[in-house]
Amino acid sequence: MSTIKTTMRGPSNLHDFAALAQSVMDPQVWDTYAQGSEDERTLRANERAWGDVWLRPRTLVDVTRCDTSTTALGAPLAFPAMIAPMSLQALVHAEAERATTRAASDAGVMMIASTLSSRSLEEIAAAATGCAQPAPLWFQLYLYPDAAFNEELLHRVERAGYRALMLTVDAPYIGNRERDRRNQFTPPPAVSFGNFAAAPQVNWLTRGQRLPLTWDVIAWLRARTALPIVLKGILAAEDAQRAVEAGVDGIAVSNHGGRQLDGALPTRYALPEVVAAVDGRCEVYVDGGIRRGVDILRALALGARAVLIGRPVIWGLAADGEDGVRAVLRILRDELTLALRLAGHTTVATVDDRLIARIPPIGDRVDDESAVRRTRAASEDAPCDE
Numbered sequence: 001m002s003t004i005k006t007t008m009r010g011p012s013n014l015h016d017f018a019a020l021a022q023s024v025m026d027p028q029v030w031d032t033y034a035q036g037s038e039d040e041r042t043l044r045a046n047e048r049a050w051g052d053v054w055l056r057p058r059t060l061v062d063v064t065r066c067d068t069s070t071t072a073l074g075a076p077l078a079f080p081a082m083i084a085p086m087s088l089q090a091l092v093h094a095e096a097e098r099a100t101t102r103a104a105s106d107a108g109v110m111m112i113a114s115t116l117s118s119r120s121l122e123e124i125a126a127a128a129t130g131c132a133q134p135a136p137l138w139f140q141l142y143l144y145p146d147a148a149f150n151e152e153l154l155h156r157v158e159r160a161g162y163r164a165l166m167l168t169v170d171a172p173y174i175g176n177r178e179r180d181r182r183n184q185f186t187p188p189p190a191v192s193f194g195n196f197a198a199a200p201q202v203n204w205l206t207r208g209q210r211l212p213l214t215w216d217v218i219a220w221l222r223a224r225t226a227l228p229i230v231l232k233g234i235l236a237a238e239d240a241q242r243a244v245e246a247g248v249d250g251i252a253v254s255n256h257g258g259r260q261l262d263g264a265l266p267t268r269y270a271l272p273e274v275v276a277a278v279d280g281r282c283e284v285y286v287d288g289g290i291r292r293g294v295d296i297l298r299a300l301a302l303g304a305r306a307v308l309i310g311r312p313v314i315w316g317l318a319a320d321g322e323d324g325v326r327a328v329l330r331i332l333r334d335e336l337t338l339a340l341r342l343a344g345h346t347t348v349a350t351v352d353d354r355l356i357a358r359i360p361p362i363g364d365r366v367d368d369e370s371a372v373r374r375t376r377a378a379s380e381d382a383p384c385d386e
Contacts, residue, residue, distance in 0.1 A: 013292070021314070024318060036257070036262065038178060046267060048266075055294075058343065063344065078107060079333045083313050085112045085113060085115075089117065089118055092318040093317045099317060102130075105131035110136050111137050112308070115141055115142040120194035121139060121157060122156065141157075141167045144211055157227070158225060162227065164228040164249065165230065170234075175262070229248050233254050234253055234254070236270070236273075266288065293339050296339075297343060297351065
């Protein structure tokens with residue numbers, strides 16, 4: 001039974017969940033999930049950038065009935081959200097990815113399992129199939145120097161019933177995550193990578209060594225699996241164009257949550273150019289800094305099919321396990337439903353770029369009126385140069 005409630009006395013939004021999670025998590029574990037790379041500029045900008053998207057709500061529309069449902073590569077979603085692949089969820093809760101998968105099933109959203117999950121891909125699939133309405137499953141893929149391991153991993157994914165592969169392409173090397181270095185963080189012995197339990201040789205895993213990827217990897221995957229392929233980590237129109245030409249089924253606009261190249265473009269700004277380059281030839285998703293239902297609405301208006309939710313899921317899991325994740329997802333769906341109604345839409349299918357106000361970013365001027373007043377006061381007190 002849940003120990004918290006989303007009321008005035010409990011978390012009422014995702015920011016509340018962040019504060020609650022930080023209060024109960026080991027500080028080093030909090031840091032390993034919360035951190036970006038180096039100065040964490042991209043990490044901070046990801047969230048702030050969504051506020052630069054201003055909306056043009058329409059009025060006098062009957063919004064009594066509001067449909068948030070959609071699909072991702074044909075898989076039904078109760079609202080346009082997918083749980084992003086995140087490693088080692090056993091760091092924050094004993095049920096780990098199994099709890100997250102059950103919550104995703106209850107919420108009707110996609111569960112994307114990580115290669116580096118603490119529970120095996122088979123355990124995650126079993127958690128889904130044990131639910132009344134199993135969550136659709138995708139598998140996030142890293143490839144390693146051991147070719148036999150890679151091929152067996154693909155076979156396991158297919159046998160377990162996953163619907164698509166999400167290949168991460170923005171991590172040829174691990175970003176400079178200074179919080180982990182400062183903390184000298186390593187997972188405790190009781191927390192391990194579930195998909196590698198049967199691997200005879202995993203030295204390359206412990207060294208963080210992955211197979212160097214080039215565009216040839218798409219043909220390599222096509223020769224070995226019939227599963228749809230989604231590339232995660234695209235920020236540039238040129239790469240989006242090439243991905244479509246290579247025949248991928250989807251693109252996730254992502255900067256790895258600000259954990260790779262610090263100073264990489266916030267995903268809100270990368271999304272429009274990727275959508276334009278794709279030109280409807282494959283589905284486009286986005287992650288990075290989604291903290292409100294209205295952020296989902298903004299992403300849809302900019303051309304995304306759905307969003308990936310990362311850190312807030314960890315916050316819910318740490319705060320209250322499966323029920324915490326369920327509450328995080330419920331908050332997002334409720335906020336999206338209200339935002340749709342207030343914007344004058346009765347379904348996510350009608351949301352497009354006509355909802356966006358074409359004006360320069362004004363967030364800083366609106367959000368920091370006190371700074372404006374201070375500037376004006378200083379100007380009035382300053383000596384005149386004329």
